[in-house]
Amino acid sequence: MGRLTGRLAVVTGASRGIGYAVAKALASEGAHIIAIARPRSVGALEELDDDIRALGGETTLTPVDLTDYDAIDRLGAAIYERWGKLDILVGNAGLLGSLSPLGHLDIKEWDKVMAVNVTANWRLIRSLDPLLRQSDAGRALFVTSGAAHKAVPYWGLYATSKAALEKMAEIYAAECAKTNVRVNLINPGPIRTGMRAKAFPGEDPDLLAKPADIAPLFVEMACPDYTKNGTIVHYKDWAKAS
Template sequence: MSSPDLSGRLYVVTGASRGIGWNAAVALGAAGAHVVAIARTVGALEELDDAIRAKGGSATLVPLDLKDLDAIDRLGLSIYERWGKLDGLLGNAGQLGLITPLGHLDPKDWDNVFTVNVTANWRLIRSLDPLLQRSDAGRALFLTSSVAESCRPFWGAYSASKAALEALVRTYAAEVATTRVRANLLDPGRMRTQMRAKAAPGEDAATVPHPSAVAPDIVRMLAPDFADNGTRFAFPTGTVTRFLD
């Protein structure tokens, strides 16, 4: 898969300090984009910056905890003041929470999962949509999971949060259908990430795809010539589900 030319374009990537977010940020930078990389860990962001620069790209590092919802509003203002527009958003950051029966979940754990997986993404849409509208091809892509539909036992908080995220993004896609903005979902499936290791502690990591495997599809779906809107792409199967047709 050849990478599109993203020279002169600006992308926000959340959860950029490791895993899928890291690899997507590097791939976007290698394609010529300037990456606004968001994560909680400063040291990991600095290592990401080195990796992006090694590929000829550039980045702005934003240490930010997405549970600080007001900071997301400040992010939008800062991007507007510096660049005046935004070409793409990758809503990658997610929180697994505890794998436990619903009745055993602490309310604080439930709230943390929904804050990161749902509310923060809504706040990102709220803050950044005006900037995406100022682009000639604003693109928003959010990572989901098969558990949004399978509703696996003991995965209640994560499963419900991803189902809510899908409803959120599908609604946003319908709202921007007559604009130049496009909003879509991507299910990466099993990936060799810290979240996966936590979810499946006995799994042989060598049998799970590396996060770099999905990066080309992320770049493809964030590129200006990707015209689909309101779709859900399942990376493991290559299946595309269209919600707005």
Template sequence: MTTLSEKPLDGRIALVTGASRGIGRAAALALAGAGAHVVAVGRTQGALEELDDAIRSAGSSATLVPLDLTDYDGIDRLGAAVHERWKRLDILVGNAGILGNLTPLGHATPKAWAQVMDINVTANWRLIRSFDPLLRASEAGRAIFVTSGAAQKCRAYWGPYSVSKAALDALVRTYAAETEATNVRAMLLNPGPLRTRMRAAAMPGEDPETLRTPEDLAPDFVRLAGRDWTDTGKIYDFPTGRVHAFRAAEWIGPVTTGIDRGSS
């Protein structure tokens, strides 16, 4: 039988986006298993109901929120509903994201570009905008956003996705700096290659059996959501199991080209 001491998130309220499948679903189950009440946000009602069944069968509880994150007014309404019911939010997991089309930058359509930015960047900013007061109201607010190594690798044809994840990194680091003197800790989490639908779309020739699963990653969401987690504004890299700080770029002045333009 599970005791209270075995549930480190007992009594905590956790909101997870993209909770209907993949990493989000695994994170929601892990947080619920650790004692949190999960507010599960996703676009697919049926998948959310299946998640709810799994959470309830494990002895925990959830609130289901069918919501497309491009409905920004809907995010604001959700923030108001969470405030009305609990007056706080202890854990925010910004997981929902899309890959978009893999294409040369010059071939990306404005519509496709905007769709990636709307979900991967703007929706997460709207989450911060709506839930920052509630995270600050928690005695230990924890914000965890799922990033990608694509933000640094910048492979050919991955432009919209790479740019969106780099922007997400900057967004979360800025939020961490703004909340450093509060009880809020904001972290980025890089899952690396996992057996997900997005990974299969990006790497269709890859053998999924060679990859770790979202369930392997899920316990680390519980760690980062814990009251005793102290790092902020950093990235937790799941493939290595290490926390990395971002190094500040150094200004080295104008680049000398070796061309003497002479006087005018």
């Protein structure tokens, strides 16, 4: 039996990159995956389903735009009706947005990045927190970035969104301190993803860790015996210690 046998996991941004790799890794340990991605990514979700089935796992494919907040509310209701609880939430989906001076950013783009990187995760918390509390060991993991702690020119939109996400997750962790729910953040660092390639187009991807390399960290932190709360775990530090 896997370490997550019988456990239910929601993974956002599951159609590619880190989300895809994490969904597969959680499934390989026995978790049933509710895989969420934008409706236009249905083909990639179906590929994920094929990969997980090949591992002997199960998925529930959920094509949802995370800015459709009513759909997030319906997700919580549907999970409650079918399973009555949720064990793992991985808030991975995110947008980079433009690398631009703050004063030149398009208003609609600012709103969209904030909607996906911050508000959607709050709506997931709002919808799924009651279900995580029904688990014997609810685990919520959110993906952050080192950009949240740096004042790098032209990174204002992305960095601001991740800083807001971190503070929100830390407060959620404090609110869960006396429950069975544990809330933590993971900073992947430089990982070979489409977002990374967009931000650093001249970088050699062969020099970067792959999404599959970081997936075991998510598995470890999703397990019931991982009891830290309100922490930010940096993949590079974890990899050195492992």
